Amino acid sequence: MESTIGLLLILFILLLINLNTCAYSQRPAVVNAGAIFSFDSVIGKAAKAAMEVAVSDVNKDSRILNGTKMKLFMGDTNCSVFKGSIGAFQMLERDVVAIIGPQSSTVSHMVSQIANGVQVPIISYAATDPTLSSLQFPYFFRTTQSDSYQMAAMANLIDFYGWKEVIAIYVDDEYGRNGVFSLDDEVEKRMSKISYKLALPTNFDLNDITDVLNKSIPYGPRVYIIHIHPDPALKIFQVANKLNMMTDDYVWLATDWLCTTLASFSPSNQSSFGIIEGVVGLCQHIPQSSRKKNFGSNVYGLYAYDAVWTVAHTIDTFLNQQKNMTFSFVGSQFGKLKIFDGGKQFVKILSETNFDGLTGPIQFNADRNLVPRGYEVFSIAQLAIHNVGYWSNHSGLSVVPPESIKVNKSRSSPSDEKLGVITWPGGKTARPRGWVIGDKERPLRIGVPKRASFVEFATELSNHTIQGYCIDVFMQALKLVPYDLPYKFMPFGDGLSNPSYDDLVRFVADDVFDGAVGDIAIVTNRTKIVDYTQPYATTGLVIVVPINNSKASTWVFLRPFTIEMWCVTAAAFVLIALVMWLLEHRVNDDFRGPLKRQLVTIFLFSFSTLFKRNQEDTVSPLGRMVMVVWLFLLMVITSSYTASLTSILTVEQLSSPITGIDSLVSSHLPIGYQVGSFAYTYLAENLYVPRSRLKPLGSPEAYDRALRLGPHNGGVAAIVDELTYIELFLSEYADYGIVGQPFTRSGWGFAFKRDSPLATTLSLSILQLAENGKLQEIHDNWFCKNGCLNSLGRDSEPNQLHMSSFWGLFIICAVFSLTALVLFLLQTVSQYIYFKRQQMMVEPYSPSSSSRRCYGVLFNFFNFIDEKEEAIKNMFKKDDHPEPPHAV
Numbered sequence: 001m002e003s004t005i006g007l008l009l010i011l012f013i014l015l016l017i018n019l020n021t022c023a024y025s026q027r028p029a030v031v032n033a034g035a036i037f038s039f040d041s042v043i044g045k046a047a048k049a050a051m052e053v054a055v056s057d058v059n060k061d062s063r064i065l066n067g068t069k070m071k072l073f074m075g076d077t078n079c080s081v082f083k084g085s086i087g088a089f090q091m092l093e094r095d096v097v098a099i100i101g102p103q104s105s106t107v108s109h110m111v112s113q114i115a116n117g118v119q120v121p122i123i124s125y126a127a128t129d130p131t132l133s134s135l136q137f138p139y140f141f142r143t144t145q146s147d148s149y150q151m152a153a154m155a156n157l158i159d160f161y162g163w164k165e166v167i168a169i170y171v172d173d174e175y176g177r178n179g180v181f182s183l184d185d186e187v188e189k190r191m192s193k194i195s196y197k198l199a200l201p202t203n204f205d206l207n208d209i210t211d212v213l214n215k216s217i218p219y220g221p222r223v224y225i226i227h228i229h230p231d232p233a234l235k236i237f238q239v240a241n242k243l244n245m246m247t248d249d250y251v252w253l254a255t256d257w258l259c260t261t262l263a264s265f266s267p268s269n270q271s272s273f274g275i276i277e278g279v280v281g282l283c284q285h286i287p288q289s290s291r292k293k294n295f296g297s298n299v300y301g302l303y304a305y306d307a308v309w310t311v312a313h314t315i316d317t318f319l320n321q322q323k324n325m326t327f328s329f330v331g332s333q334f335g336k337l338k339i340f341d342g343g344k345q346f347v348k349i350l351s352e353t354n355f356d357g358l359t360g361p362i363q364f365n366a367d368r369n370l371v372p373r374g375y376e377v378f379s380i381a382q383l384a385i386h387n388v389g390y391w392s393n394h395s396g397l398s399v400v401p402p403e404s405i406k407v408n409k410s411r412s413s414p415s416d417e418k419l420g421v422i423t424w425p426g427g428k429t430a431r432p433r434g435w436v437i438g439d440k441e442r443p444l445r446i447g448v449p450k451r452a453s454f455v456e457f458a459t460e461l462s463n464h465t466i467q468g469y470c471i472d473v474f475m476q477a478l479k480l481v482p483y484d485l486p487y488k489f490m491p492f493g494d495g496l497s498n499p500s501y502d503d504l505v506r507f508v509a510d511d512v513f514d515g516a517v518g519d520i521a522i523v524t525n526r527t528k529i530v531d532y533t534q535p536y537a538t539t540g541l542v543i544v545v546p547i548n549n550s551k552a553s554t555w556v557f558l559r560p561f562t563i564e565m566w567c568v569t570a571a572a573f574v575l576i577a578l579v580m581w582l583l584e585h586r587v588n589d590d591f592r593g594p595l596k597r598q599l600v601t602i603f604l605f606s607f608s609t610l611f612k613r614n615q616e617d618t619v620s621p622l623g624r625m626v627m628v629v630w631l632f633l634l635m636v637i638t639s640s641y642t643a644s645l646t647s648i649l650t651v652e653q654l655s656s657p658i659t660g661i662d663s664l665v666s667s668h669l670p671i672g673y674q675v676g677s678f679a680y681t682y683l684a685e686n687l688y689v690p691r692s693r694l695k696p697l698g699s700p701e702a703y704d705r706a707l708r709l710g711p712h713n714g715g716v717a718a719i720v721d722e723l724t725y726i727e728l729f730l731s732e733y734a735d736y737g738i739v740g741q742p743f744t745r746s747g748w749g750f751a752f753k754r755d756s757p758l759a760t761t762l763s764l765s766i767l768q769l770a771e772n773g774k775l776q777e778i779h780d781n782w783f784c785k786n787g788c789l790n791s792l793g794r795d796s797e798p799n800q801l802h803m804s805s806f807w808g809l810f811i812i813c814a815v816f817s818l819t820a821l822v823l824f825l826l827q828t829v830s831q832y833i834y835f836k837r838q839q840m841m842v843e844p845y846s847p848s849s850s851s852r853r854c855y856g857v858l859f860n861f862f863n864f865i866d867e868k869e870e871a872i873k874n875m876f877k878k879d880d881h882p883e884p885p886h887a888v
Helices: 002-024 042-060 081-092 105-118 147-160 174-189 206-216 235-242 257-263 267-276 290-295 299-320 343-351 469-479 501-509 563-584 595-608 621-651 661-666 679-686 700-709 723-730 757-771 774-783 807-842 850-866 869-880
Strands: 030-037 069-076 122-124 140-142 165-171 193-200 223-227 251-254 280-284 327-329 338-340 355-357 360-362 375-381 384-392 396-398 444-449 487-492 537-539 541-546 671-674 694-697 718-722 736-739 746-748
Touching (some): 030 081, 042 069, 042 257, 042 299, 069 081, 105 122, 105 140, 105 174, 105 338, 122 299, 147 174, 147 251, 147 375, 147 384, 165 174, 165 206, 174 223, 193 206, 235 267, 251 257, 257 299, 299 343, 299 355, 299 360, 338 343, 469 774, 537 723, 541 700, 541 723, 563 621, 621 807, 671 679, 679 694, 679 718, 694 700, 700 723, 700 736, 718 723, 723 736, 757 774
Parallel strands (some): 165 223, 223 251, 251 280, 444 487, 671 694, 671 718
Antiparallel strands (some): 327 338, 375 384, 537 746, 541 718
């Protein structure tokens, strides 16, 4: 019995062991992964060695996979989409749970489509095309940084040095095109642009590079961005050196392909650094660590190593969750191709990856890209690589590694950014201009209007000499430009009629001309297609009409003031006369004498202040105070009267019913304008004047003829043109005048292509000319030989001067006068009281009736006022020292 129980117990234990073995046997002994890449490429060589080491390290590490071995199948794509696709199918037939690679963005696009169908994730360590992060490829991951991040770093570098236009040279595949498109977006955010995108074939040779670089030489920008695949021969810089394009006029910026290429160099070919002296590049930043230093591979080899470990960690987590790695056939027509049944769960686990790899923390962001770590900026100088700074999205450009800066720090402002000293091509450390405006082989093409009228501004003479006021301004501005600027003038127009200035500006925008110099108005529709310099002349549209020289109205001199104003002014003269007589009568002999003389003096004194210095001087302090205020009031009134009368007399000469732009537009009369002027567009499109009313006129003689004919005899009622032309016209024809005020405000400037640095450079020169007086001197040399014209603009109906404009002055004058009068009366009353007290001490008081007493007091007071101040003072002295009584 006991032996039977023991036997059953042994059998039960064996059964448990067997069940446990069966359960354990569900975890596969080997898990397959694939890797497809180009074995012989710069990246592929480093990646192959790194992945082999990584697989060995994974299988040796007892802390991962728990006894399951990882097997990695490798396939060579030779950078071919066709071979890459075949290799992917072959890998998938081996029941792989993930494919590491491809390193080529072009191959990755095709393989990712296959991965979507079979639900096998792709983990690339080198495909940086930004578009691979789209929702179209949910099974695509990468353990490297997307080019969208690199191009933000490159754009920041361009902006840091202030270059506004660059040239991008790229390989014409998904990697090159999409990288440059991403760069284009980034530089536009910083108000710069890629002016020219020059593509190279995928298998380019020296001839292809020569053609592209020769094509770029005539362009203005000299900042080149090179975005190609790693090239150990550095062919693009070989050609650039032969074409003498590695001088201090040029800037060469390289994406991280150059860093990868240089990392593959052995000490024996370090001499190749000589052909890339002055080149600046970006390199993916990996924090320093002892593991990285011991590994000794280029950055993509390190990323390939981490890609293998990423797959191993995902497999380990997947198996720990007891998920079966099963595959299902796609269909009989696809042969041995299978779908990974756990693919979606595998991708979910993969997206949550978080471990410390050889390059740092391995985590994926929402776009399935490695969380970015930033870039290093390096410079090639003296046959060596020099680190000059770092870039990250939270620190900008800095000389401090990104990991040393707090991640939560707000984005640095441009003023906080800095880099180390960079040696540029040619050996200079100063920032290159990055733009060659023109050279002797290709001077700037400057379009100049060949005017048929108003040739004083700009035209071509019979001997093909270009001259004019605008040309002189341009020539003087060029003298202030700090560098040589070869150019040639190219006349625009037939010389028989004035050319269209809109067409001239359009030729600049279309690159027929590099710039345009002349009397070119700065108007809205033109500023949309070109850049202008600072205006060197201010102008605006004005209206010219005929005038007559008939005499003005007989009583026109009364019109400047309203009746109220005349009355108040006359009353003021009378009151001031009275106040001044009271203040001066006791102390000033000029204000004494017979009554008739005093009346004449009072009024002549007041009215004579209008014309000349008074014959009578003021003596009393109070009188002088009132006189100062009164003279100030008179100065303001007489100045205003003179200005108003001048305006009225001028306007009365106008013989046209047109008084301003409103009356002109509503008159339905024909209007003349200068051929080629923007006045036509402004009148038709802004003021909605029917085009049938607008008559083109080509010269001052045509202006005169059309105005003399008038609107009813085939002529025009008025001419609308820019003030500068009209001033010149009126200097020769005196029978016309300007009505109203200029109804536009504009100026003349030189036009250049969009974002041309010449617009800014010449603007500074024009400002200097204005500040040192040279601009006015040029104007006077052309238009002031017989004296400069004053502005002829005038009000059509000048308003009369109303009392409301001068109330303040009259009140001030009244307050001062009243104050002086009160002070005078107080002083006089005080003296009179003192005088009466002294008199009462000498003469006894005699009572009388109140009425006679009151009359007598007033009579005595006025007699006291009429006495001279000096006599009163003598009386006081006499009363203060009475004579002693005589002895009897």
